[in-house]
Amino acid sequence: MTTNQNTKFLVGGAVIVIALAYLIYTGVTQSAVYFITPSELAAxxxxxxxxxxxxxxxxxxxxxxxxSLDLDFALTDGKGRVPVRHKGTPPDLFGEGRGAVVEGSWTPDGYFKATLIMAKHSENYQAPHGDPSSAAYEEMIRALQRRAPR
Known part of the structure; x- marks a missing residue:
């Protein structure tokens, strides 16, 4: 290779490396923020x-x-509160006092129109407390039996 070809090769390689680094950086930074909070949205x-x-x-x-499958609720982070409306059934783990992440858009009417609700849950399993013959234990056993491979 001549010096001119080496220079072109190095410049082309540098452009490719910079482009890949940029794509990786933007991909990581965009996925790093999983959601915004109600107070951030209100601001x-x-x-x-x-x-x-x-x-x-x-x-x-x-x-x-x-x-009508209309679901209205509010999300809070302790500082802000955002009213949310959704058309459809809520997830099984959805409920008051529990974590949730919703996807959608803010409307000019002053509420968040959700197209998807994801209920958040703890990664720590807690067995039901109390008597092993209680309804909570019985429900847990039934749930495990439904999921057990046959």
């Missing part, structure tokens, strides 16, 4: 923009209409 909400919002389902805020 800078943009109507129509897609968000992933996470917080605790505020006690007393859940209103569910099974006939």
């Amino acid at each position: 800078a909400a943009v109507a129509g923009k897609a968000y992933r919002l996470g917080g605790m389902v505020a006690p007393g805020s859940v209103h569910w209409n099974p006939a």
Whole structure:
């Protein structure tokens, strides 16, 4: 190879390395923030923009209409509170005082329109407390039997 070819090869290689580094950096930084909090959304909400919002389902805020599949609730982070509306059934682990992450957009009418609800749960398993003959233990055994490979 001549000196001119070596220079072109090095410049081309450097461009490729820089492009790959940029793609990796933007991918990591965009996925690092899993969701914003209700107080962060309240500080800078943009109507129509897609968000992933996470917080605790505020006690007393859940209103569910099974006939129309309308679900209204509020997410809070202790500082801010955001009203959320969703059309569809809530996940099994969804409930007041529990963590949830919703995807959707902020509306000009002052509420968050959720298209997806993900219930958050603890990664720590806690066995039911009390008498092993209690209903909680019986339900746990039934659930395990339903999932057991045959």
